[in-house]
Amino acid sequence: MAGGFGVGKTTAVGSISEIDPLRTEAAMTSASVGVDDTSGVDAKTTTTVAMDFGRLTVADGLVLYLFGTPGQDRFWFMWDELTRGAVGALVLIDTRRLADGFPAVDYFEQRDLPFLVGVNVFDPNHTPPLEEVRTALALSDDVPLMLCDARNRESVRMLLIELTSHALKRAKAARPG
Amino acid sequence: MNPEGPDRLVRPYLITGGRTQPSDELPLETLIEATPHALDLVGTLRFEPRRVVELCRSPLSLAEVAARISVPLGVARVIVADLAAEDLLKIHRTVPAHGPDVPLLERLLDGLSSC
Ligand SMILES: Nc1nc2c(ncn2[C@@H]2O[C@H](COP(=O)(O)OP(=O)(O)O)[C@@H](O)[C@H]2O)c(=O)[nH]1
Numbered sequence: 172m173a174g175g176f177g178v179g180k181t182t183a184v185g186s187i188s189e190i191d192p193l194r195t196e197a198a199m200t201s202a203s204v205g206v207d208d209t210s211g212v213d214a215k216t217t218t219t220v221a222m223d224f225g226r227l228t229v230a231d232g233l234v235l236y237l238f239g240t241p242g243q244d245r246f247w248f249m250w251d252e253l254t255r256g257a258v259g260a261l262v263l264i265d266t267r268r269l270a271d272g273f274p275a276v277d278y279f280e281q282r283d284l285p286f287l288v289g290v291n292v293f294d295p296n297h298t299p300p301l302e303e304v305r306t307a308l309a310l311s312d313d314v315p316l317m318l319c320d321a322r323n324r325e326s327v328r329m330l331l332i333e334l335t336s337h338a339l340k341r342a343k344a345a346r347p348g
Numbered sequence: 349m350n351p352e353g354p355d356r357l358v359r360p361y362l363i364t365g366g367r368t369q370p371s372d373e374l375p376l377e378t379l380i381e382a383t384p385h386a387l388d389l390v391g392t393l394r395f396e397p398r399r400v401v402e403l404c405r406s407p408l409s410l411a412e413v414a415a416r417i418s419v420p421l422g423v424a425r426v427i428v429a430d431l432a433a434e435d436l437l438k439i440h441r442t443v444p445a446h447g448p449d450v451p452l453l454e455r456l457l458d459g460l461s462s463c
């Protein structure tokens with residue numbers, strides 16, 4: 172789950188997770204691991220980023236892990252780790268602060284990772300048409316874009332289904348032979 | 349010493365024996381499980397290693413281990429790597445770095461459609 176602050180990442184992880192979402196922290200650099208005494212330590216080595224974490228058993232022996240962490244440029248080190256081996260990314264957008272979603276969209280586009288954009292509807296009376304959102308985000312036509320409600324399990328499940336279908340389509344197209 | 353007592357409040361730096369680099373990279377979602385050997389020895393383990401072994405009686409992801417024992421991810425990685433090197437934890441194979449393959453995505457889609 173990617174996206175700006177307050178866009179609903181923690182809420183979405185919590186809606187679908189079968190465990191109470193856990194919060195863990197990752198250090199900015201491995202050199203800062205375990206540093207609790209900041210005297211004489213470069214401040215930037217002690218920066219940590221919080222990460223929401225949830226779990227969903229989708230079938231016997233098949234568990235999907237959900238990670239949510241802020242989509243700011245300075246957290247890309249975290250995303251490099253999260254996207255390794257990932258099915259794909261759900262980028263959540265609040266249309267009142269569309270620009271907060273740009274960095275995440277850029278990130279997944281540049282790395283050619285499967286992603287879906289979910290427009291989290293905070294105010295149903297002010298939801299612009301999806302085609303306007305697509306244009307504003309400069310999303311290519313093949314990137315799935317849908318409305319969602321991060322508080323609703325069914326809605327989040329639909330996002331996951333759509334993202335997985337998208338990833339599957341891409342994996343099939345890339346498969347040799 | 350009681351692993352839940354005040355003695356537990358040691359700096360992560362000390363927990364990991366002064367090392368700050370894990371012996372190998374473990375992805376976040378890596379599933380970790382205590383070996384039968386570890387369960388025999390659990391009474392002799394202390395602090396975080398003991399808690400990790402106890403938590404991992406059934407498989408748990410690295411991210412979850414870190415959250416449950418309230419240490420940063422990097423610290424959990426070092427603890428887990430060390431315990432695995434001593435045959436106290438078994439590390440389960442996870443999805444390869446390039447992502448899940450077609451059969452796995454198909455299973456996932458099937459599962460998501462009915463969960
Ligand atoms: N109306 C509405 N509020 C939401 C929705 N999703 C999240 N919120 C609220 O928005 C706030 C920020 O959500 P949060 O999940 O913490 O955002 P995060 O910073 O991306 O993790 C919280 O108060 C949520 O209850 C939604 O779909 N609709």
Ligand SMILES: [Mg+2]
Binds near residue numbers: 180223
């Ligand atoms: Mg949050």
